[in-house]
Amino acid sequence: MSSDDELAERLRDGDEKALRTAYDRHGAAVLYLAQRLLGNRADAEDVTQLTFVAAWTGRDTFDPGRGTMLGWLLGIARRKAVDRLRSAARDDRLTETVRAQTAPADETESPERIVDRLVVADELGRLPDEQRRTLELAFYDDLTHPQIAAVTGLPLGTVKSHIRRGMANLRRRWEVDGAAFGSRSVGPSRAL
Amino acid sequence: MQHLDPDRLVLLALSEDQQHSDESEHLAGCAGCRYDLESLREVSEIGAQTQDLRDLPPPPEHLWRAIEAEIAPAAASPGGSAAVTDLAAHRGRAHRRRSRWLAPVLAAAAAAVLAVAGTVVFDRLAGRTGGEQVLARATLAPLETVPAAAGGDVRVLADGQMRVDVRGLPLTTGFHEVWLIDPDDLTKMVAIGNLSGQPDVVLPVPVGTDLNRYRLVDVSDEPHDGDATHSGRSLLRGTLTS
Incomplete structure (x- = not known):
């Protein structure tokens, strides 16, 4: 699996296969975000198409030093989806309907939150196996450290360090790529 | 504590x-x-x-084909029946692809490209030094019936000159012509000049040409038939980006 740096390099060189790789790797997340924001499959596919075409056209603007390829693509997709909602509002004078769509009652489903979930899910998938497994047990099964140790057969100290490192990795990624992070006040931070 | x-x-x-x-x-x-x-x-x-x-379904293949068709209009024609590129057919497909709501989005994208181009021009006027200032560039890829080794690079320089490097073009009894085509309406194009058998030529782009619109670079095989329009036999294509 080539890194974002390598993929960016190939993209910049005009290698269409690199865009295909990006599509295979991140197309599902882009489509998911678009579908959640727009509420229907046809518009979501249109926005996904626009996103990857824009990524191709603007491939020189991707800087692996500032974020990951997924974060960059989700940022483009979010803007395209918002443009789509706005122009729909202008065209159809359905402002009220659109407002209802863009400001979901459930705070956890804001566009920023969906982006956050997608980047954290992606990072979780990249963690070393044991870090990932222990975090899955903590997040999804709500198990405590001792319970995780019992389930996995790992010593408690090992579980602790996997979870601490795993959380630190997720946090770092979320701070780099997460949509909501930019709006948070930046405070002092200690490395975990 | x-x-x-x-x-x-x-x-x-x-x-x-x-x-x-x-x-x-x-x-x-x-x-x-x-x-x-x-x-x-x-x-x-x-x-x-x-x-x-964690396990989202893979994105559909038809969506990738639509993306591929947009980023490389030349490579999009399925089947690869002949070297002849049917410009009218391309146009029809391009129009079908665009839905009503797309127009403002595309306008916004064009504005973004203009903004980038504007920055480049500004930098040049501001006296930034350096080698040649490149306003836009394109990588030319062969159409399906052209040997895969064929290809080229195009650079539009700040002085309005276009530098065209090509390699591996099939021999012709006519000549190779360079065009700038509007990918959204493939019947609209600007003739830039011919390659006169050279692998590396510099051609002037007519002043006032909108490179955001005429961004598809096309190299065609033209017979000596006295017909100044595009022969329909495209050999290489690539899209200009800033």
């Missing part, structure tokens, strides 16, 4: 343990620990909501 231990912060963030009173006291007075705890809490909250995102 000392700063909270990293393992402690994780336990508190996961709500696995309650804060002790001395910890609460420290957190109240220490912005660093408070910030770390808040961040970790948020990460664990987000993490708990990722279960249904």
Whole structure:
């Protein structure tokens, strides 16, 4: 699996296969975000198409030093989806309907939150196996450290360090790529 | 009290343990620990909501084909029946692809490209030194019936000259012509000049040509038939980007 740096390099060189790789790797997340924001499959596919075409056209603007390829693509997709909602509002004078769509009652489903979930899910998938497994047990099964140790057969100290490192990795990624992070006040931070 | 231990912060963030009173006291007075705890809490909250995102279905293949068709209009024609590129057919497909709502989005995208181009021009006027200033570039790829080794590069320079490097073009009894085509309406194009058998030529782009619109670079095989329009036999294509 080539890194974002390598993929960016190939993209910049005009290698269409690199865009295909990006599509295979991140197309599902882009489509998911678009579908959640727009509420229907046809518009979501249109926005996904626009996103990857824009990524191709603007491939020189991707800087692996500032974020990951997924974060960059989700940022483009979010803007395209918002443009789509706005122009729909202008065209159809359905402002009220659109407002209802863009400001979901459930705070956890804001566009920023969906982006956050997608980047954290992606990072979780990249963690070393044991870090990932222990975090899955903590997040999804709500198990405590001792319970995780019992389930996995790992010593408690090992579980602790996997979870601490795993959380630190997720946090770092979320701070780099997460949509909501930019709006948070930046405070002092200690490395975990 | 000392700063909270990293393992402690994780336990508190996961709500696995309650804060002790001395910890609460420290957190109240220490912005660093408070910030770390808040961040970790948020990460664990987000993490708990990722279960249904871990195995998203792969994105559909037809969507990729649509993307591919847009980024390389020349490579899009399925079947690859002949070297002849049917410009009218391309146009029809291009129009069908665009839906009503797309127009403002495309306009916005064009504005963004213009803004980039504007920056480049401004930089040049501001007296930035350096080698040749490239306003836009394109990589030329062979159409399906052209040998895969054929290709080229195009650079539009700040002085309005277009530098065209080509390689591996099939021999012709006619000549090779360079065009700038509007990918959204493939019947609209500007003839830039011919390659006169040279692998590397510099051709002037007519002043006032909108490179955001006429961004598809096309090299065609033209017979000596006295017909100044495009022969329909495209050999190489590529899209200009700034």
